[in-house]
Amino acid sequence: MDEQIIYCCGCAIDVTARLTNGAEVYPNRPDLAHLPFWICDQCGNYVGCHHRTPKATQPLGVIPTPDLRNARRWIHLILDPLWKKKGMSRRKLYGLLSKKMGQEFHTAKLKTIEEARLAYLAVRQIEQDSRKRLND
Numbered sequence: 001m002d003e004q005i006i007y008c009c010g011c012a013i014d015v016t017a018r019l020t021n022g023a024e025v026y027p028n029r030p031d032l033a034h035l036p037f038w039i040c041d042q043c044g045n046y047v048g049c050h051h052r053t054p055k056a057t058q059p060l061g062v063i064p065t066p067d068l069r070n071a072r073r074w075i076h077l078i079l080d081p082l083w084k085k086k087g088m089s090r091r092k093l094y095g096l097l098s099k100k101m102g103q104e105f106h107t108a109k110l111k112t113i114e115e116a117r118l119a120y121l122a123v124r125q126i127e128q129d130s131r132k133r134l135n136d
Contacts, residue, residue: 061108071116
């Protein structure tokens with residue numbers, strides 16, 4: 001059985017996570033059944049993997065709670081268009097966010113709802129600054 005130490009946001013500690021698949025995590029989604037996931041057996045929270053890379057079972061960050069997973073989705077809704085459509089490189093954008101956050105930024109490393117709120121506000125500020133530059 002594959003195991004790995006990963007920080008679990010639900011337990012608020014490093015846990016020994018177990019490698020599983022989408023059939024366990026999303027039993028009603030047969031399209032995800034073959035994908036790898038790391039699960040915390042203590043609380044049931046899980047994180048996906050970099051399945052499209054050579055490191056197919058590398059976790060996509062820390063294990064989030066459902067609320068934190070949802071908060072990350074909201075962040076990505078405004079974050080991704082900034083680097084995909086607005087001409088700003090992803091590296092530059094994440095560098096700006098790291099500066100605003102005071103630490104290296106990546107949504108997958110957000111551990112609390114409070115961190116997610118701060119990240120959301122920082123992304124919104126960058127988005128507004130970007131709009132202002134385009135309109136000037």
